[in-house]
Amino acid sequence: MTRTEKIVRFIEEQFLIEFGDEVTPQSDLFKDGVIDSYGYIQLMSFLEEEFSLEIAAEEFLMDVPATLDALDAFVARKQGV
Numbered sequence: 001m002t003r004t005e006k007i008v009r010f011i012e013e014q015f016l017i018e019f020g021d022e023v024t025p026q027s028d029l030f031k032d033g034v035i036d037s038y039g040y041i042q043l044m045s046f047l048e049e050e051f052s053l054e055i056a057a058e059e060f061l062m063d064v065p066a067t068l069d070a071l072d073a074f075v076a077r078k079q080g081v
Contacts (some may be wrong), residue, residue: 003051003079004072009066010046015039025068040064047071053078 001009008019015034017023021053022032029035035043053075065074 003075006050007071007075012059014042019068028066032064047075051075051079
């Protein structure tokens, strides 16, 4: 399973949505009502655990990756990919 697939699966299972026509990889998950601040913290915890990342609060509070594409790019950047 790829990095992107793992992130998709977590978001779909945790927030009971399915990426497709209404929610796309470019959709703002906050604006579309998929996640709230608590959900975002859960998502960041998942990313830290799943990909063995250390994410400082300042990193994602200053530039919040709120789309699937941005989250995937954020993880790739943290992994040095």
